[in-house]
Amino acid sequence: MDKTRRELLMAGSAAFLSTAATAPAFAATATNDTRGPRGAARDGRAAAGADPASGSTVQQGSWRDPQRSREIPWRLRMPGGDQPVALVVFSHGLGGSLDGGTEWAQAWADAGMATLHLQHAGSDRAIWASGPRGVKAAASAEQLMARGQDVQFAVSELLRLQQLGEGPWRRVRPDALGMSGHSFGAQTTLAVAGRDFQVASAPDLTESHFKAFAAFSPAAGLFSGGLKGITRPMLCLTGSLDGNPLGQERTGDYRRAVYTALPAGAKAQLWLEGADHMTFGGGGERGAGFGQRLLGRQREQAPQTLAAHHTYLIKAVTTDWWRARLLDDEEATRRLKSPKGLAAGDEWEQG
Template identity: 75%
Template sequence: MTLRSDDSTRRALLKRASLFSLASATAAAGAGLGLSLPARAKDTPPGGTPAGVSPGASKGPAPAAGPTRSQGGSPEVSQGVWRDQTRLRDIPWRLRLPEGDRPVALVVFSHGLGGSLDGGTEWGQAWAEAGIATLHLQHAGSDRAIWREGLQAVKAAASVEQLVDRGHDVQFAVEQLLKRQKDAATPWARVKVDALGMSGHSFGAQTTLAVAGRDYQLRSAPDLSESHFKAFAAFSPSAGHFPGGIKGITRPMLCLTGSLDGNPIGQERDGQYRRVVYDTLPAGAKAMLWLEGADHMSFGGGGEAGAGFAQRLLGRRREGPPEKLAPHHEALIKAVSTDWWRWRLLGDEAAIARLKTLKGLASGDEWLQG
């Protein structure tokens, strides 16, 4: 079914029915989704105002002239706000293009709960240096604006309703990307439309699983999948109480997690429950990087402190190993994820060889392919 009906009343009723059905089937604290849908938080601008975007931009479509642009740097960074008129929803975006004018693969990145366009910045920069562009999206309703109303508002934002909105944000972004790629006079023309990937951290990883084709096994569930992506990478993913639908994901999926990768707003204090995603995925095109001593913040890619805020609000202190081992974790995450994209999106034989005999693992680290 689709939620994109021209009849706004009918669309709202269909969405409500779908959400309640989906919520009953996917509820899990580990997945960050509630058994019932909480009341929507007060409307706020999408994460405040993204850096580099004028305050008025978040209240309407981006100007026809498009993005603000940082010149002279490498990579080239541009950003703006798209307006989905069907849903009356603004979607801030940030495009990071590698230096030069050659065609490039591109990865869409979805931030974690309470995050922003800054989420995954370290990973995006590493990928750009390796010749892979990134398109970071910001999701109103589950972005940094939710911190204004405290921890309860943050927990309420971890809902099925927000997951559905995020999935449609990604679908709309791909539509915009494909449309703009046809214009040779824009930076979008460099994007190889047959070399697109999708990634995200935490709630962004849930978004990634949904877009990859997670089967919610309900006729009324909205279709959040996007067929244009060739491969995926989920940072701190989780399966929830009903992992069976993950078996429907057949395209390549990289999972990245670690021993201290607990749920910042839940009861899970280590990352063992996150291994279920890799274990449940069908054999043939999956991989997992497990890092000993890595916590939830280790996989965020810098730029957003959502997990740290949550831990402090709950009276939890960050343990020592993640900070002590941060350089090791960061280097390995960058190396593995970059080679994953170069393999799966570009068919790079050297990247394939490096991943077959991965070097640099420390005691307790694991690299699995199956």
């Protein structure tokens, strides 16, 4: 390991260990390919399928970054029709997979926006075989660097395919790209948004093509000052029970530090009373909360009772966020001034 990577790993690992692991989601894929990301075509060819209920199509494949000799599984969800679309890249949490964020992706597809889910080797669901110790070891600055580079490569590849007019990629609007992720995926989102890790010679993970961001269950860690350099629109989503399934934090209060540290202007935050870490994963119940269960912790009743309420608000607010920030939708911008459906204890702020 060279000096730069060692410095960033040692200085940053504690920050990323404060992020909670998202569960490996094993919900069935919407494609006709039952092989999963490890069976996807290595040369970028995709297995295709469709969601009859919404008209959206789903394709799945894998890209290879030759400079890093690294496979990057992907899943593209396209809304129905043939018109140009905004696209949101989604990064799963620690121990997750391409299934992470599926609920949110379908809501965005229903609103006319595409999503590109990425799977990150080294911090995906394969790490669960090593138990809690292996999972915590994967929450490192080294893995964050790999994730950020995955995103950078994926953006360059999707733009290349868009310019070539290949398949569904031709519909992507290069001027309407967003980035999102849950937990470690939220850390990935903050990194490509321009977070300064305040380590000499640290690699630049910034991806300039993104117009806006949404971080589900973010954490400030040791580098909260470095968030001041994020000036593009950033939506933070967390809640009162959004603690760390593998750590000491039991509430989501520490996650508020991200919104507080971001510069004033283009930031927003949705706080949901009774919402926990699983609430924001967007991958359904199956497989979710695995890390928490490994430690013998039971899920509290509130997030289960309030699940429908939380899901509605997350879908509504994030959909309006993307439509307002990526597509300059005036009606969505108006709705974001005072989102409907907030219950007692829920909070919405922009600043």
